[in-house]
Every structure is written in C-alpha cells, then in structure tokens.
Amino acid sequence: MRIGVIIGSIRDGRKGQAVGEWVHERARHREDATFELLDLRSFDVPLLTSNVQPGGGSRVYDSPQVREWSAAIDRCDAFVFVTPEYNHGVPGAFKNAYDSLGPEWVGKPVAFVSYGGMGGVRAVEHWRPVVANFQQYGIRAQVALSTNTDWTDGEFDPHDRCLTELDVMLDMLVSVAGKLRG
Numbered sequence: 001m002r003i004g005v006i007i008g009s010i011r012d013g014r015k016g017q018a019v020g021e022w023v024h025e026r027a028r029h030r031e032d033a034t035f036e037l038l039d040l041r042s043f044d045v046p047l048l049t050s051n052v053q054p055g056g057g058s059r060v061y062d063s064p065q066v067r068e069w070s071a072a073i074d075r076c077d078a079f080v081f082v083t084p085e086y087n088h089g090v091p092g093a094f095k096n097a098y099d100s101l102g103p104e105w106v107g108k109p110v111a112f113v114s115y116g117g118m119g120g121v122r123a124v125e126h127w128r129p130v131v132a133n134f135q136q137y138g139i140r141a142q143v144a145l146s147t148n149t150d151w152t153d154g155e156f157d158p159h160d161r162c163l164t165e166l167d168v169m170l171d172m173l174v175s176v177a178g179k180l181r182g
C-alpha cells in the first residue's frame, strides 16, 4: 500500500515544506505502508484551462506537468493532505491541482494535517466536501498545527502531543485504506 503525503503550499518560504517533511519522516518508518512525499511545488501544475473536464475520467491531459502529477496520484492508494488555510478556505494552487485530475483520486481515503493561526481547521472543513465528490473517505482524526504555538522563532517546533495525534491519524488512514483496497 502506497500513501502520498502531499505538500499543498507552493509559496516561496512556505511553512508547509517543514510540516510535510515532518509527516513523512514519522510515517516512513512504519511497516504497514510505503509513504511517498509529493511536493506540489515540484510538479508546477498549470492553471486548469483545458476544454476537457478531468472529472470525466478520460485521463487526456495536454500538459506534461499534469501528466506527471496524474501518474504520481495514480500510483497512491491513499493520501495525507498537508494543507495551509488561506482566507478561511483551501489554498488555491492545491485546489487547482486537485481539480486538474479526476479518476486518479476516486475512492482513495484522505487524512489531513493542517496549519494556521487556528490550526487550519477551516481549510479542512472545506476540503472534506470537496474530496467527498470523488468518493474519497475523509479520515476523522486530524492534526491541526498552530502557527502561534507550534513554531518557535519561525522554525517548525511542534508540541509533543502532535506526534501522538499524527500516529493516531496514520493508524486510521492505513486501516481504512486497507479495507477500501480490499
């Protein structure tokens, strides 16, 4: 079973890279799944302008970047979305990358690690109905990191309890992914 940990911020100086690496570092030692770090920034997914609706399932993509993104998502059975909260919602670049694909997501469970002043929880509440459209099971347990208390002098410095929360969330994700895959 392969689980993709997606870093969903592409900004210069983003906080999301350290968060994604923290998730991956913890997850990659597990023996119940293989975890792959997928950095959205490195895929350089263009804005969706294609006449072909990705949700239609044709997997026809003009852009080589989208084809690469499609292959990366296709090879995973489940995901961890590492997401910031932008203006009380999901980050636009990540939503665009999500919208740029269709069948690659279908039926694959998603767990959320969010961050922001209030832990990014509003972004996750926006993500849940979005991923439900492709019948993706949203894992209930989530990790909400506060930019006020889980960073020290600008460096990511999560509270000890966050690792426990991360482990619980990953346990649930692996369990659900195994059942759905079966």
Ligand SMILES: Cc1cc2nc3c(=O)[nH]c(=O)nc-3n(C[C@H](O)[C@H](O)[C@H](O)COP(=O)(O)O)c2cc1C
Binding pocket: 009, 010, 011, 013, 014, 015, 016, 017, 084, 085, 086, 087, 088, 089, 115, 116, 117, 118, 119, 120, 147
């Ligand atoms: C466009 C934009 C909108 C933001 N809106 C929110 C917000 O609604 N709530 C919040 O807690 N933080 C908000 N922030 C602050 C982010 O939590 C903070 O900048 C964080 O570092 C963003 O993640 P990133 O660095 O990985 O892109 C916003 C930041 C940006 C750039």
